[in-house]
Amino acid sequence: MISIRLKLRRIVSKWFENPIVDLLVFLKLPPSLITVFGLALASVGAYFCYKGNFLVAGIIVFISAIFDMLDGGVARKTSNVTTKGALLDSVTDRLSESVILIGIGAYFLDQANNTLVILTMIALVGSLMVSYIRARSEGLQVPAMGGILTRPERVIIVVLSLIIGFPNYGIWILSVGTPISALQRMFLSWRSMNR
Numbered sequence: 016m017i018s019i020r021l022k023l024r025r026i027v028s029k030w031f032e033n034p035i036v037d038l039l040v041f042l043k044l045p046p047s048l049i050t051v052f053g054l055a056l057a058s059v060g061a062y063f064c065y066k067g068n069f070l071v072a073g074i075i076v077f078i079s080a081i082f083d084m085l086d087g088g089v090a091r092k093t094s095n096v097t098t099k100g101a102l103l104d105s106v107t108d109r110l111s112e113s114v115i116l117i118g119i120g121a122y123f124l125d126q127a128n129n130t131l132v133i134l135t136m137i138a139l140v141g142s143l144m145v146s147y148i149r150a151r152s153e154g155l156q157v158p159a160m161g162g163i164l165t166r167p168e169r170v171i172i173v174v175l176s177l178i179i180g181f182p183n184y185g186i187w188i189l190s191v192g193t194p195i196s197a198l199q200r201m202f203l204s205w206r207s208m209n210r
Contacts, residue, residue: 047086060076060079112142145193173189
């Protein structure tokens with residue numbers, strides 16, 4: 016699974032990410048601005064989720080994810096990699112994912128669909144736990160990779176479910192998959208620890 020991810024990542028980097036990074040570097044856009052713009056787009060996407068305009072929401076969330084992917088590349092290309100930038104990137108990643116799920120949850124709440132509201136909350140907590148376990152494990156000098164639903168997979172699931180007009184499908188998948196992914200990471204980290 017990881018090797019497939021790496022191969023796909025190389026293809027995306029070569030044919031898509033690198034040319035756009037070069038353009039953004041040419042335009043002299045600072046990485047932090049790209050990061051914040053991605054969060055702003057995610058917030059707009061969340062609003063369209065709440066309003067039930069899922070196609071527009073899916074497109075905006077997809078563009079937001081692209082900006083999230085590019086900020087690090089611009090930072091590396093311009094030798095502008097900083098701890099502040101890394102912190103800002105991590106925080107905005109969590110915020111972007113959260114506001115989108117909150118927007119979807121607000122739509123289901125407006126529709127009085129309590130089951131999907133609860134499942135959205137489970138998906139949100141599960142997504143945050145996947146990220147937190149990795150961050151905490153790395154803070155303890157323990158690698159915490161893996162899990163069936165890392166952030167790229169979660170973004171793809173949300174975007175596709177929005178574009179086809181059925182965010183409930185994405186929420187069902189995330190509400191089951193993110194807790195499993197969090198448990199997987201917890202197990203792998205626990206197993207790697209000496210005591």
